[in-house]
Amino acid sequence: xxxxxxxxxxxxxxxxxxxxxxxxxxxxxxxxxxxxxxxxxxxxxxxxxxxxxxxxxxxxxxxxxxxxxxxxxxxxxxxxxxxxxxxxxxxxxxxxxxxxxxxxxxxxxxxxxxxxxxxxxxxxxxxxxxxxxxxxxxxxxxxxxxxxxxxxxxxxxxxxxxxxxxxxxxxxxxxxxxxxxxxxxxxxxxxxxxxxxxxxxxxxxxxxxxxxxxxxxxxxxxxxxxxxxxxxxxxxxxxxxxxxxxxxxxxxxxxxxxxxxxxxxxxxxxxxxxxxxxxxxxxxxxxxxxxxxxxxxxxxxxxxxxxxxxxxxxxxxxxxxxxxxxxxxxxxxxxxxxxxxxxxxxxxxx
Amino acid sequence: xxxxxxxxxxxxxxxxxxxxxxxxxxxxxxxxxxxxxxxxxxxxxxxxxxxxxxxxxxxxxxxxxxxxxxxxxxxxxxxxxxxxxxxxxxxxxxxxxxxxxxxxxxxxxxxxxxxxxxxxxxxxxxxxxxxxxxxxxxxxxxxxxxxxxxxxxxxxxxxxxxxxxxxxxxxxxxxxxxxxxxxxxxxxxxxxxxxxxxxxxxxxxxxxxxxxxxxxxxxxxxxxxxxxxxxxxxxxxxxxxxxxxxxxxxxxxxxxxxxxxxxxxxxxxxxxxxxxxxxxxxxxxxxxxxxxxxxxxxxxxxxxxxxxxxxxxxxxxxxxxxxxxxxxxxxxxxxxxxxxxxxxxxxxxx
DNA sequence: TTTAGCACTCTCCATGTTAAAGTGCTAATA
DNA sequence: TATTAGCACTTTAACATGGAGAGTGCTAAA
Numbered sequence: 001x002x003x004x005x006x007x008x009x010x011x012x013x014x015x016x017x018x019x020x021x022x023x024x025x026x027x028x029x030x031x032x033x034x035x036x037x038x039x040x041x042x043x044x045x046x047x048x049x050x051x052x053x054x055x056x057x058x059x060x061x062x063x064x065x066x067x068x069x070x071x072x073x074x075x076x077x078x079x080x081x082x083x084x085x086x087x088x089x090x091x092x093x094x095x096x097x098x099x100x101x102x103x104x105x106x107x108x109x110x111x112x113x114x115x116x117x118x119x120x121x122x123x124x125x126x127x128x129x130x131x132x133x134x135x136x137x138x139x140x141x142x143x144x145x146x147x148x149x150x151x152x153x154x155x156x157x158x159x160x161x162x163x164x165x166x167x168x169x170x171x172x173x174x175x176x177x178x179x180x181x182x183x184x185x186x187x188x189x190x191x192x193x194x195x196x197x198x199x200x201x202x203x204x205x206x207x208x209x210x211x212x213x214x215x216x217x218x219x220x221x222x223x224x225x226x227x228x229x230x231x232x233x234x235x236x237x238x239x240x241x242x243x244x245x246x247x248x249x250x251x252x253x254x255x256x257x258x259x260x261x262x263x264x265x266x267x268x269x270x271x272x273x274x275x276x277x278x279x280x281x282x283x284x285x286x287x288x289x290x291x292x293x294x295x296x297x298x299x300x301x302x303x304x305x306x307x308x309x310x311x312x313x314x315x316x317x318x319x320x321x322x323x324x325x326x327x328x329x330x331x332x333x334x335x336x337x338x339x340x341x342x343x344x345x346x347x348x349x350x
Numbered sequence: 351x352x353x354x355x356x357x358x359x360x361x362x363x364x365x366x367x368x369x370x371x372x373x374x375x376x377x378x379x380x381x382x383x384x385x386x387x388x389x390x391x392x393x394x395x396x397x398x399x400x401x402x403x404x405x406x407x408x409x410x411x412x413x414x415x416x417x418x419x420x421x422x423x424x425x426x427x428x429x430x431x432x433x434x435x436x437x438x439x440x441x442x443x444x445x446x447x448x449x450x451x452x453x454x455x456x457x458x459x460x461x462x463x464x465x466x467x468x469x470x471x472x473x474x475x476x477x478x479x480x481x482x483x484x485x486x487x488x489x490x491x492x493x494x495x496x497x498x499x500x501x502x503x504x505x506x507x508x509x510x511x512x513x514x515x516x517x518x519x520x521x522x523x524x525x526x527x528x529x530x531x532x533x534x535x536x537x538x539x540x541x542x543x544x545x546x547x548x549x550x551x552x553x554x555x556x557x558x559x560x561x562x563x564x565x566x567x568x569x570x571x572x573x574x575x576x577x578x579x580x581x582x583x584x585x586x587x588x589x590x591x592x593x594x595x596x597x598x599x600x601x602x603x604x605x606x607x608x609x610x611x612x613x614x615x616x617x618x619x620x621x622x623x624x625x626x627x628x629x630x631x632x633x634x635x636x637x638x639x640x641x642x643x644x645x646x647x648x649x650x651x652x653x654x655x656x657x658x659x660x661x662x663x664x665x666x667x668x669x670x671x672x673x674x675x676x677x678x679x680x681x682x683x684x685x686x687x688x689x690x691x692x693x694x695x696x697x698x699x700x
Numbered sequence: 701t702t703t704a705g706c707a708c709t710c711t712c713c714a715t716g717t718t719a720a721a722g723t724g725c726t727a728a729t730a
Numbered sequence: 731t732a733t734t735a736g737c738a739c740t741t742t743a744a745c746a747t748g749g750a751g752a753g754t755g756c757t758a759a760a
Contacts, residue, residue: 710754
């Protein structure tokens with residue numbers, strides 16, 4: 001499907017003004033209005049011919065005979081890729097974001113704030129995935145006895161992420177015994193990556209012939225339980241969903257409901273956001289491009305953010321396909337950069 | 351305002367069938383329909399007279415001249431308090447709930463499940479506050495060094511709730527020093543209630559003349575930071591909000607938006623749920639009774655749940671004022687009891 | 701290739717009509 | 731005195747009607 005015929009400068013210029021016009025007015029754009037607002041000196045009749053071509057190419061679409069034209073997802077795509085003139089943020093806008101993302105010890109708080117800022121500033125929904133490190137390293141592990149054979153396992157990864165899980169043991173251990181087990185594990189595995197630790201533990205458990213005393217065996221078995229399921233729960237923070245209720249495109253209740261259910265289930269959103277992890281810079285899904293019916297009249301503008309030059313998450317904005325891309329794109333772009341900056345380890349002052 | 355005149359048996363009977371009728375049909379109920387459906391042998395004309403009285407008392411209300419009558423919040427209130435015949439759940443319904451709340455180590459998971467069950471079973475929104483203990487006792491505390499003077503404080507309360515916080519110290523401590531501090535604190539404060547610990551720490555810090563070495567002072571100072579802000583974040587789990595989108599009463603977008611914003615902000619909901627903590631058994635807020643405009647056309651049916659015979663939380667259902675109270679009430683009631691059972695410490699098998 | 705002109709289509713809005721539902725009032729009835 | 735029948739009146743909902751406005755597609759002329 002190599003369909004790029006007849007797309008001369010003029011048609012593109014017309015498509016551009018059509019999209020701009022539609023984005024700002026929200027009404028199908030007719031040939032008269034285009035004739036006036038494009039810089040080209042053309043009569044409405046000529047423009048109608050061009051529109052006919054654009055429609056044939058699937059770039060625009062007419063809701064009914066006597067309405068103007070509306071851009072399709074494909075039309076938006078062409079617009080965003082080749083026609084858009086991005087409006088960089090001014091100082092105040094940048095300051096607003098920078099201010100909101102001032103340093104904070106708590107990673108979760110910063111992420112939350114970033115999402116909130118995105119939604120405030122764009123008046124749409126803001127979304128930020130929690131930062132996920134490729135190599136999660138084990139920092140420290142600790143066991144506390146609960147009732148009977150239940151034990152509370154607490155472990156810290158990546159300097160400051162605390163996880164906990166309740167595990168079951170074969171016999172009842174005293175606090176001292178558990179302390180000993182933790183000491184043993186800390187001495188061996190501390191500092192190693194979680195995947196490595198998991199592997200090593202499985203190995204240990206297979207080679208029982210190795211000279212290990214019962215205490216060490218118990219410790220390894222507990223560690224096995226603690227780390228067994230993937231601790232890498234992907235998650236994201238979504239704010240300003242209610243902003244979406246004000247868009248006429250989403251006024252249909254069943255549509256809206258599906259959208260909010262998708263937000264609640266998180267799965268599809270995570271999957272979509274994951275796709276953006278690899279891409280560098282701002283990435284955009286327009287309408288049906290996402291592949292999820294729920295987002296048919298929505299667009300998603302995202303950018304990845306990083307810590308230590310390593311991409312660890314994605315942030316973005318969800319809104320109706322008809323959004324002011326020229327403004328939203330820089331907002332997402334800048335927020336991603338500022339979030340990266342805010343999350344990066346502070347330069348160590350001596 | 352002692353307004354209980356003319357409320358004879360017959361008027362009450364009519365009000366009852368009116369409310370039942372309106373709940374099941376969703377349409378204003380006229381005198382003809384009431385004449386047929388009430389057991390009383392009365393002509394529509396007579397019923398019109400009675401309706402006129404009920405309207406004067408503020409129990410019913412006419413949307414316009416030639417529509418039937420609709421119950422007001424006050425009407426619903428009278429209905430719920432004195433006229434309602436509750437339909438107890440049958441075995442299958444109870445089993446469904448019981449099954450869903452099977453024992454699980456993780457408190458958060460059970461609470462989540464309870465909320466989900468409530469919303470599934472009622473097709474409205476389910477809400478459960480996280481269990482909050484009156485006396486939170488300190489179980490264990492632990493410090494881990496981060497970069498520079500930052501320290502990760504981890505502490506466990508109530509046998510299995512893990513909290514963590516980053517604190518700042520005056521100088522850089524080694525892991526060993528921190529371990530020592532934690533040991534000291536554990537030895538003194540472990541087992542005491544958090545409020546007691548907070549008090550004791552403030553006392554310690556004031557009486558510096560007391561013979562304490564520097565290490566002890568450091569430990570106390572760190573503990574002070576760790577426990578300083580109230581760790582009692584009240585929170586709740588809300589599920590099935592999207593169910594509410596299907597009710598015509600909430601079809602108005604701005605209304606719906608306000609409602610969902612209230613859900614997101616949590617404050618007003620928490621406040622409302624807190625009011626239900628004291629009450630025993632099922633409690634109901636109908637429409638404007640809640641005092642929050644957002645809930646004007648919603649009702650909230652709640653019940654508290656307990657652990658060790660002590661009320662620790664509230665659970666309930668949010669839906670339109672026009673809901674099947676006779677079925678919703680037992681659902682909430684039973685779920686609260688089952689949740690209590692699921693959360694109570696298992697009997698220790700020897 | 702572009703444009704003017706024109707018939708045509710579709711939506712929107714205001715208007716009007718009718719049927720159905722239900723009320724309030726009055727006067728008759730038990 | 732409480733109840734009921736009867737009737738005039740009101741309101742809504744659903745449907746038809748009929749311009750006005752906007753915009754199109756097509757054709758033929760420039």
